[in-house]
Amino acid sequence: MKNFFFLLILLLFPKNYSAQVIGDSISVKGHWEVNSGGSPYRVVVHDNIAYIGAGSFLQIYDVSDNSSPKLLSICSFTDFVNGIKVIDKYVYVSAYSAGLIIVDISDINNPKIIGNYLTNSSGVEVAKSKAYLFGYKLQIIDVSNPFNPTKIGEYFPESQIYSVKRAVGYGDYVYVTDHSGLQIIDFNDAANPQKVGEFLIDSLSTCAAIVKNDIVYLAINYEETRGGLSILDISNPQNPTELSRITVSDYPIITYSISDYSETIFMGGINVFTFNGEFKAFNITDSRNPYEVGSLNLAASDQFSSNELCYTVSSDSAVNIVDISNVSDLKIIGLINTNAKIRRVISSDVENNLAVIALEYDGIEILDISNPQEIILLSSIDFYGSTSVLKVDNNYLYANDDDTLRIIDISNSEQPIEIASISTGSIIRDLELENGHLFVCSDGGITIFDVSNPESPQNISEYSASRLLKIELKDNFAYLLQEVYGGGFSDRQVSIIDISDLTNPSYYDRIYLGNPSGDYNQIKINGSNLFICGDMYDVNIFDISDPTNISYSTSLPIKRSKDVGFDDDYLYIATEGKGIVALDSKNYTQKGYFNLPGYEYINSLEIENNLIFASWGKHGYYILNNDLISGISQNQLIIENFSLSQNYPNPFNPSTKIKYSIPASNTPLLRGVGGVFVTLKVYDVLGREVATLVNKEQSAGSYEVVFDANNLTSGVYLYSLRTGDFAETKKMLLLR
Numbered sequence: 001m002k003n004f005f006f007l008l009i010l011l012l013f014p015k016n017y018s019a020q021v022i023g024d025s026i027s028v029k030g031h032w033e034v035n036s037g038g039s040p041y042r043v044v045v046h047d048n049i050a051y052i053g054a055g056s057f058l059q060i061y062d063v064s065d066n067s068s069p070k071l072l073s074i075c076s077f078t079d080f081v082n083g084i085k086v087i088d089k090y091v092y093v094s095a096y097s098a099g100l101i102i103v104d105i106s107d108i109n110n111p112k113i114i115g116n117y118l119t120n121s122s123g124v125e126v127a128k129s130k131a132y133l134f135g136y137k138l139q140i141i142d143v144s145n146p147f148n149p150t151k152i153g154e155y156f157p158e159s160q161i162y163s164v165k166r167a168v169g170y171g172d173y174v175y176v177t178d179h180s181g182l183q184i185i186d187f188n189d190a191a192n193p194q195k196v197g198e199f200l201i202d203s204l205s206t207c208a209a210i211v212k213n214d215i216v217y218l219a220i221n222y223e224e225t226r227g228g229l230s231i232l233d234i235s236n237p238q239n240p241t242e243l244s245r246i247t248v249s250d251y252p253i254i255t256y257s258i259s260d261y262s263e264t265i266f267m268g269g270i271n272v273f274t275f276n277g278e279f280k281a282f283n284i285t286d287s288r289n290p291y292e293v294g295s296l297n298l299a300a301s302d303q304f305s306s307n308e309l310c311y312t313v314s315s316d317s318a319v320n321i322v323d324i325s326n327v328s329d330l331k332i333i334g335l336i337n338t339n340a341k342i343r344r345v346i347s348s349d350v351e352n353n354l355a356v357i358a359l360e361y362d363g364i365e366i367l368d369i370s371n372p373q374e375i376i377l378l379s380s381i382d383f384y385g386s387t388s389v390l391k392v393d394n395n396y397l398y399a400n401d402d403d404t405l406r407i408i409d410i411s412n413s414e415q416p417i418e419i420a421s422i423s424t425g426s427i428i429r430d431l432e433l434e435n436g437h438l439f440v441c442s443d444g445g446i447t448i449f450d451v452s453n454p455e456s457p458q459n460i461s462e463y464s465a466s467r468l469l470k471i472e473l474k475d476n477f478a479y480l481l482q483e484v485y486g487g488g489f490s491d492r493q494v495s496i497i498d499i500s501d502l503t504n505p506s507y508y509d510r511i512y513l514g515n516p517s518g519d520y521n522q523i524k525i526n527g528s529n530l531f532i533c534g535d536m537y538d539v540n541i542f543d544i545s546d547p548t549n550i551s552y553s554t555s556l557p558i559k560r561s562k563d564v565g566f567d568d569d570y571l572y573i574a575t576e577g578k579g580i581v582a583l584d585s586k587n588y589t590q591k592g593y594f595n596l597p598g599y600e601y602i603n604s605l606e607i608e609n610n611l612i613f614a615s616w617g618k619h620g621y622y623i624l625n626n627d628l629i630s631g632i633s634q635n636q637l638i639i640e641n642f643s644l645s646q647n648y649p650n651p652f653n654p655s656t657k658i659k660y661s662i663p664a665s666n667t668p669l670l671r672g673v674g675g676v677f678v679t680l681k682v683y684d685v686l687g688r689e690v691a692t693l694v695n696k697e698q699s700a701g702s703y704e705v706v707f708d709a710n711n712l713t714s715g716v717y718l719y720s721l722r723t724g725d726f727a728e729t730k731k732m733l734l735l736r
Contacts, residue, residue, distance in 0.1 A: 153189075243288050257313075643728075
């Protein structure tokens, strides 16, 4: 089976291809982060301060009292943290597509990002003013000036099978581990790194190393997935020699992490048969005769030992603190819970330097955005159910709480007061305000309220209709995006309602959207044009200047569109997983774009005072500055190569996320233009295909897909990305 596995990997790795895309032309002006934590991935501890990579955040804790760790500060990034190195007053963070980020921790309570080298990375090591970023290659970054990290070299493994997993600086060399084993690299001439020695292992699994006193302690997986510890003498780096090797147990185990303290090596892994965590201690006083001295039933995918304690990333939600002072009696004595409740910004509205944002199941927050670079939370409003839409007008907030309309006086934005609530009997989907009248669009139809006195809203009429989704108003007509059923399937259409007499709204006409049209989810009116967005189809535009003769105008080849916004010169289209595309509003040629931080989509988009306000799901609320008038901004996003990231979380149950990036030679954001055909498939260890996650043409950018393994059994699986001349395969572990 091993030979077949090796052959399968070889077939999936042709020559690498690289290219480049031009940077964004819309830049971030302000950001309100609604989440501050996530599943831990990396942990480093110095001087009773723990630095934890939790989701896309660096959390900094005071752990002087292990029974009660205290959160000191949080630093937010645009992708998952996968590497941390602390040196003096700086933290060097790697965060997948965000690359290398340098954080100044002179004031531990107020960390500041001061430098960034944008690339793809899966870990970081720092030695002698150089940062080494791991991935399918090892990139060398000069960080002598932390405000301006600069790439000075790179090292490619001899085969693309063996992507770099870890690197450790020691003496004059960097010790690089990959799927093949250990490589010893001389980086003194960073532009021309030279391999001086290697130690190969008959394995295709991750290795991790510790180097001390001319000895390398190498956590390895060999003999299928059997984990162990290999101890190497590197006093002669040109010829590293194995002094001893110890197998963790008689059964297969996948090794994930390694640390050391006081002549002891601590190693963490997963038992392939039982899927229990295996945290073990080995006495290494005699390098030729190491032996196990203690164990604990604890999974440790990452760890850091310090002052008789070991901090282990031990689950999807916490860092466990293990007392290692007595290795024969290892004990968990503390826990740092890094998970925060994942809140999602679902919609927003802006008025008079205030932004009101709806958090779906977490009520509403009112923000002072007078200085977008220092957004201030003024107040929060708790609701009982789900909030999906809101409108602000003349110091009054209109929002839904499931099927209830709530009207709130926000004239004192720090102390909002609810002044009215009305149950509509069905879930409210959209709201629209015009001339003192509020149109409430719900599953059951339209209700029109006179809100000239918001404290006493008057129901003046109702129009019954089923499954209404969105409403837009133009002149004397309401345009309703409506879900209809027929022939066993769902479809969508735009119903046109005559509202010239508000007391008696009546059906006027409808617009057929084609067959099928079940993915259309948003309508917006600008001037005489009706824009219709959807997941699978182009953005369709209808001319509604004459409601008696509505005509199809054109379509824009932008798939998975979620919302549109307008100003005098540009049309902005929010797309799932791709960001915002800016088009000339006259001829619809592309003028710029802004890439999303991660695979999220914009729930709502507003344009006001030359600013773009975007509700960005779990990534929060963004205020974007339009740089189109001055051309491409200097804040460029560079995707240098194809890349496939390690799935996260890993191990997982039952779902996990897989990220990958696609470069291009220009900036085609319109899907189907200048793209490449991409496949992302999952295999079992026998090479049998179990899932196809992606099988289509995609344009340049970063992507993320979710793999749901509900129907699969526990075990090791492979996922493989293939596109053009590039292919890469990685392992993942499903634990039931």
